[in-house]
Amino acid sequence: MQQPAILNELRRMSARVGNNILLVQGAGGNSSIKHGDVLWVKASGTWLADAEAKDIFVPISLSGARMALAAGNERMPLAPRHGETALRASIEASLHALLPHPVVLHVHSVNTIAWSVRSDATDDLAARLHGLSWRRLDYRHPGLPLAHAVSQISAQGDVDVLVLGNHGLVVGAESCETAEALVKDVEQRLALQPRDGAVGHQGRVHHLCVGTDYREPQHPLCHSLATDPQNLAIATAGSLYPDHVVFLGSALPTLAQGESLANTRRAEVEGLPPPVAVLVPGRGAVIRKDASPGAEAMLTCLALVASRLPLNAAIRYLSSHDEQALLNWDAERYRQQMTSDRGSDRPVHNEAGG
Template sequence: MQDAADLHELRLMSARVGRDIRLVQGAGGNSSIKHGDMLWVKASGTWLADAEHKDIFVPVLLKQAQAALARGDERIPLADHGQTALRASIETSLHALLPHPVVLHVHSVNTIAWAVRTDAPEEFARRLDGLAWRHLDYYRPGLPLARAVGAVIAQDTIDVLILGNHGLVVGAPSCGAAEALVHEVEERLALVPRAAPAADEKALHELCRGTDYRLPTDPLCHAIATDRFSRAVATSGSLYPDHVVFLGPGLPMLGQGEDLLAMGARASANGLPPPVAVLVPDKGAVIRTDASPGAEAMLSCLALVTARLPLSAEVAYLTAENEQALLNWDAERYRQQLTARR
């Protein structure tokens, strides 16, 4: 059956994209393919990297997805294709709205490094010339973003969407074309990362002794703390939704003469959980021993993004209201739970 062959291609393409941390981190990103009135879309909380070996796609009727959007319902029912406890991606409305047979949404680091800047529009116009593209301001994922996209595509045919403080969405006639378009946009928006001073791993191990913290698996994460500009950006606010969901708002920095136990006690006194990750100036980063794989991936993403922000960049952060909307959203709590069990 052609439907099965196309879904197989979606699995292969999604796995390739999902294994590239420069394009997708953890449970971020999603993909879909349409067959008539049926939409196969990535399930919430699953990893694109697992697409080749796990059943991460669920079926949704396009008409039901569009009806849910019209009535403001974020829980889109699955089509009757067997029993599953999975939910459709929180971006299903977006996938249903776009007319392309294949839609691919990624959190590509070059795109994000531009999408968090207020001084980017002129560069977008120059670098994306010749593509059918649009740049949107930040909207909360799910219904607010889908509605904003709906207003844009009602006016014109768009193949490339740059989402402010979020990422990249492309639509194409096939899986191969969607993957190629993502890579083309990334090449056009490519930024050279700064080299960062080396971490002081010995000092970090000593700081972690007797605490619930450890060094991150990815050594690149230390660059957020050893590079002064990356550290300033990371501690000044939240850049994109998945950072807030998996690491919490902003990123705390260990004070001069402070230790991790004292920082944890201070958080507890304020009614907060211990920080998921902490920056130690000029030394490196540490992360909680119980951090989920998704949190680890987000710390790597932050290192990749901040290293690509030039010193002259005018950075726009999510507002406190944006952060609270994400933290209090049931759909994101569900995604966190699934990612923790991966």
């Protein structure tokens, strides 16, 4: 069946948003548009940045999805007469199906995340978002638990902006243009400047990587996770949001003075995976040579978020239960595999999304 013209609008908008690392990192984030009884939603593991170059949207039966969700079933039925596809609908397809807006855009905005991981920011958020139809949710496991929580909020009245605790931002709108404009408005309201000193520079870790499975990350900002004391404290204290856990693990490990990165191979002998990234306090960050593009993007995202948290911020980390639920989730394992299969030909973007 021929695809609707409005899908091209979704592709263009998604590609623009996906190329801004302040909004989307790697395979994170998703977008959708409703056309009759069809919900066109981003496929799991694909990158919004590829929306114009690749076929990344899956046609879901909107009525079928809502019936399935009402019965507690997270499997999204494909729309009839659209052919088969090997792609799975986004992990958050249930959220897109339950929201009433024609267009739904979910981003992992570093500014929103920096606000959403704080337990002391309620009044500031209310002041900055005054005049918008918005709500804040505490952390919910992605997928059905999050979708049900959002559905309950939507039933109480119109809500166009959702700040998801330890997760990101969701907006709903009448069109792709208004959804993108709403995200831009929220971004301007929630914009945070990185702390003085929490800026990236070339690390002093190159010689530590020689003969090991590690290398320096592409983006120099990643080194600030080790060279800025506040960033180091945040990155080693726990996990902040789902993609942090899925691609980097929980609290990032550090390399003790005099220790060699080659020692991380002992983890493999003990049956444990070696850490994806390691911080060398005062010197910089390193990442595994075989790390996926998604993991590289998440390390950059963590630096972007951490540098925007005030020194006195009351930070709320994900619990060990939350982390295990994410790591043992089949949907996330599938997304990781899709991200790994994508290859490493895409450069890491700068803060401006270039």
